[in-house]
Amino acid sequence: MVGLKTEWEIEPAPRECTLAEYKGAEARWCPGCGDHSVLSAVQKMARDKQIPPERIVVVSGIGCSSRFPHYMSAYGFHSLHGRPLPVACGVKSRRPDLHVFAISGDGDCCAIGAGHWVHAIRYNMNITILMLDNSIYGLTKGQTSPTTRLGRASSTHPHGAPLPPLNPLTVTLGISNVSFVAQTVDWNPPHLSATIRAAHDHEGASFVRVLQRCPHFTGDVYADALEDRSHVLLMEHPDGIVLEPAMRERLKNRVDHDPRNLGEAFQLAARTDVYPVGLFYRDPDAVRYDLVTAHGLGKTPSEKLGAIEEAIERFAI
Amino acid sequence: MGAELVTEQSTARAAVEVSEHIVEIVSDSGEGAQTAGQMFADLCARSGNGIWTVEIIPAEIEPPSRSRAGASGNRIRIGSSRVTNAGDEADVVVALNEQVLYSRIDAGALRPGTIVYVDKVWGESRDPEVRARYVEAVEDFRRRGYTVIETPIESECRKRTKDPRKGKNMWVLGMLCALYDLHEGTVRDRIAARFGRKGAAVVEKNLELFSDGFRWGLENLEQRFHVHAVPVETPTVVMNGNQALALGVMAAGIEVCSMYPITPATSASHYLAANFENAGGIVHQAEDEIAAIGFALGCSYAGKTAVTITSGPGFALKTEFLGYAVMTELPLVVVVVQRGGPATGLPTKIEQGDLMAALFASPGDSPKIVLAPATIEECFHLIITARRLAEDFRSPVIVLSDANLATGQQPFAKPEPKEAWLAGPVDQSDWDSKVAPMAWDPRTGLSKRPIPGQRGGQHVLTGIVHDEWSHIAYESGVNQRAMAMRSRKFAALASALKPPVVHGDPEGDLLVVGWGSTLGAIEEAVDRLRADGRRVSSLHLRFLSPLEPGLKEIFQRFRKVTTVEVNYADDPDAPLINDETRRRSQLARLLREHTLVDVDCWGPVPGSPLPPGQIATHLATKLDELGRES
Structure with missing residues (x-):
């Protein structure tokens, strides 16, 4: 300020967002539901990165996990069944300043919203997609989902799911222009947090599948892994999901995997003998559609009027 | 070229003065009849004539040649003053083969006396079957009373080009300019503008063909016409309804057009794709209609x-999602360029069948704003209105255009x-966190x-019942109040609207109510009947939800009220149809419910714009019935 001594300038106190500032309504998920750990991981990451809550938009579909935005204190868009991805892409298209999260479930993403899933991955806009996969329709009371295991009984298939499950990882890896595919589990909060953080860091559409248990309908599906940690295969690489040494040590079954290696990513993603966790694939050079949709941002009203007048003039007689 | 033409013009026959004429150009798809028609219309408009055009479009891109269903082209109605609709039967048809002409005959576009210029090349074909069909057709045309002029279109073009299929249209344009006594003044510029991108050689070839056609016309046409034109003095534009919609989107400051390809809506998005970015907007072609919205x-x-532009099946x-926008009070402009339905229906043809869908689509009570432009000009201005209403009333606004406006030029x-x-x-700016994200004004909603x-405005939109904080609430009282508040907005809007203006006397025997692209044809029909002393007036609605005020009072000043609209109604004289079983046209149903007046309807669905003559005939019958009753 001209005329004032520099030491007189008042520096506004730096804004410090506390964890409480990211917390919304009390979560109404069942006790033991994996959604709780994902929520708390996202809130902590936002706090750690000091993302202003008003710059966060959480878009979800319909299902248990899609109640997610209500439990955040941020802008939220609890959309329609299967449709969070088009909405999230729309939010991001002209607002590069917003941090956009899309929360979907296995039914929401892989069944009713499957068309959008394929295209949102290909659009590769800078958004974080969390697919909370408990391999069942929970909110509608236990129907078979696309990821329900073969032979598992459900309300719609009391004699067991008739088909092998869809593998969301290999499907996503097979989509052109895919740029980030990771998997984590609800029962390992450090890995979950590290994965979500890496997904948010990535500039592009990051797809994270979280293996979860629904305490009501699928509480037992990962009993093998909980009993014996060697059922979990930790994928490691300096460019991958990096764990604290102590946490890393607890998972003995590890494999080196370069996330630039798509072929190997496919092989790992297709494994059914173990649950691979970590980063399958990352391509920082994939084309980003959000950079395309941002074209023309910042035009002044007079520039716009000039262009419109010129366009109209071409029809003049 | 100009000087040359002017000297030759003196040898041509004098042109007969006519107040208006209807011309059609039809060809196989891909022969450029649409281009020639658009350019002819453009030239007429530039010289100061009123025009209205209708595209004649086949359902396929390049259907088999010389087939009835493959006809492609344009109808141009030229007048010495403003023209508001496509008119009745054609005065002149230029057909590049005789088979495509049949599709126009089937559509009722010709009358005895229509002058038909048909390319006689088919009568000289090496294929005896083609020759026979041509000869047979020409005889048939003459029997039907058309004035058939066998014209050497292709053979004349062949003198200039090896591939006449790609130049016949400019020759025809030249011939039409001679036929209608148009001076070639700006033609060179227009041809250069149209074909400039294809290079100088193409422009030159087209100019030569145009010039050949013009000269041939002056030397050979037995009859020429002149439609008096008043030179354009005020700034004027000529465009079709989809171009007007697209320019309206730009002028409204909309930033995103999110769409999925569908006929006949897509050309609006094509225009935006080419021009939007300069005005700071983008077109997003989504993976499907749901993703687009x-x-x-x-x-x-x-x-x-944002705007999303679609047609019936996409809508x-x-x-x-439309219901979601109602529930969460999100502004959105949805343009529906209607075509025939249900299902795939008549993809390239006109119908006004989506009114009820626009009003009531979505489960539950989902009130929204529905507007319908009646002219090309309104396609432009109503988008600007729609954008503002969407934001001021936090509501989706549906703009119902149709295939007639989409491709018609005016x-x-x-x-x-x-x-x-x-x-x-x-x-x-910071949001006062004590103010709810839906702090409904209790009077207006x-x-x-x-x-x-x-900062401070964080909230979560949800399609679940919610209170003014957008908090999920299943309690019955909350739902009752939220429903009332969302509904109240439309009463607030209705109270700000003016009653519609009646065309003709404010009272009489019959009032015709219409909406959308039928405006010009209805008013022309009414004017013709009024000139005969009939007591008929008309009224055209732009706001369909909420409806414009004062309708009941206006209706009560007429002995009978009927709608004329292009969506299906049972014929009251058909078997099993009586007052109870009759299914009525959509606006009629809406008006009956709204006014408790016994509104009748006429809802033909020919897949083409309603000609004013047919409307007048129908209304005259209704007036005769009323006359007998009294």
Whole structure:
């Protein structure tokens, strides 16, 4: 300020967002539901990165996990069944300043919203997609989902799911222009947090599948892994999901995997003998559609009027 | 070239003065009849004639040649003053083969006396079957009373080009200019503008063909016409309805057009794709119709105004999201360029069958604003209105255009865009966190919304029943209040509207009510009947939800009220149809419910615009019935 001594300038106190500032309504998920750990991981990451809550938009579909935005204190868009991805892409298209999260479930993403899933991955806009996969329709009371295991009984298939499950990882890896595919589990909060953080860091559409248990309908599906940690295969690489040494040590079954290696990513993603966790694939050079949709941002009203007048003039007689 | 033509013109026959004429050019798809028709219309408009055009479009891109269903072309109605509709039967038809002409005969586009210029090349074909069909058809045309002039179109073009299929249309344009006594003044510029991108050689070839056709016309045409033109003095533009919609989108300051390809809506998006970026907007081609509206709503939530443009089948897919926009009070402009339905229906043809779908699509009570432009000019201006209403009333606004407006061209006063028409910048100031994101004004139901980025305005939109904080609430009282507040907004809007203006006397025997693209044809029919002393008036609605006020009072000043609309109604004289079983046209149903007046209807669905003559005939019958009753 001209005329004032520099030491007189008042520096506004730096804004410090506390964890409480990211917390919304009390979560109404069942006790033991994996959604709780994902929520708390996202809130902590936002706090750690000091993302202003008003710059966060959480878009979800319909299902248990899609109640997610209500439990955040941020802008939220609890959309329609299967449709969070088009909405999230729309939010991001002209607002590069917003941090956009899309929360979907296995039914929401892989069944009713499957068309959008394929295209949102290909659009590769800078958004974080969390697919909370408990391999069942929970909110509608236990129907078979696309990821329900073969032979598992459900309300719609009391004699067991008739088909092998869809593998969301290999499907996503097979989509052109895919740029980030990771998997984590609800029962390992450090890995979950590290994965979500890496997904948010990535500039592009990051797809994270979280293996979860629904305490009501699928509480037992990962009993093998909980009993014996060697059922979990930790994928490691300096460019991958990096764990604290102590946490890393607890998972003995590890494999080196370069996330630039798509072929190997496919092989790992297709494994059914173990649950691979970590980063399958990352391509920082994939084309980003959000950079395309941002074209023309910042035009002044007079520039716009000039262009419109010129366009109209071409029809003049 | 100009001087040459002027000297030759003196040898030509004098042109007969006519107040208006209807010309059609039809060809196989891909022969450029549409281009020739558009350019002819453009030239007429530039010389100061009123025009209205209708595209004649086959369902396929390049259907088999010389087939009836493959006819492609244009109808141009030229007048010495403003022309508001496509008119009745054609005065002149130029057909590049005799088979495509049959499709126009089937469509009722010709009358005895129509002058038909048909390319006689087919009578000289090496294929005896083609020759025979041509000879047979020409005889048939003469029997039907058309004045058939066998014209050497292709053989004349062959003198100039080896591939006449690619130049016949310019020759025909030249011939038409001679036929209608148009001076070639700006033709060179227009041809250069149209074909410039294809290079100088193409421009030159087209100019030569045009010139050949013009000269041939002057030397050979037995009859020539002149439609008096008043030179254009005020700034005027000529465009079709989809171009007007697209320019309206730009002038409204909308930033995103999110769409999925569908006929006949897509050409509006094509125009935007080529021109939007200069005005700071983008076109997003989504993976499907649902994603297109979802993306648009995402933009809208983030404070950027968006439009999604579609037709009937696409609109059907969007209805769940439309209900979401109603529930969450998200602004959105949805343009529906109607075609025939249900299902795939008549993809390239006109119908006004989506009124009920627009009003009632989506489960539950989902009130929204529905507007219908009646002219090409209104296609432009109503988008600007729609954008503002969407934001002020936090509501989806559906703009119902149709295939007739989409492809029809008409001159209108050049719009002067204003900064006030543009959407304002996104508000990023702090939001008072004590103010709810849906703080409904209890009288009007209106509220302001916080935009992502506004500190203190964090909230979660949800399609589940919610209170003014957008908090999920299943209690019955909350639902009752939220429903009332969302409904009240439309009463608030209705109370701000003016009653519609009656065309003709404010009272009489019969009142005709219409909406959308039928305006010009209805008013022309009414004017013809009024000139005969019949007591008939008309009224045209632009607001269909909420309806414009005062309708009941207006209706009560007439002995009978009927709608004329292009959507199906049972014929009252058909078997089993009586007052109880009769299914009526859509506006009629709406007006009956709204006014409790016994509104009749006429709802033909020919797949083509209603000609004023047919409307007049129908109304005359109704007036005769009324006369017998009294």
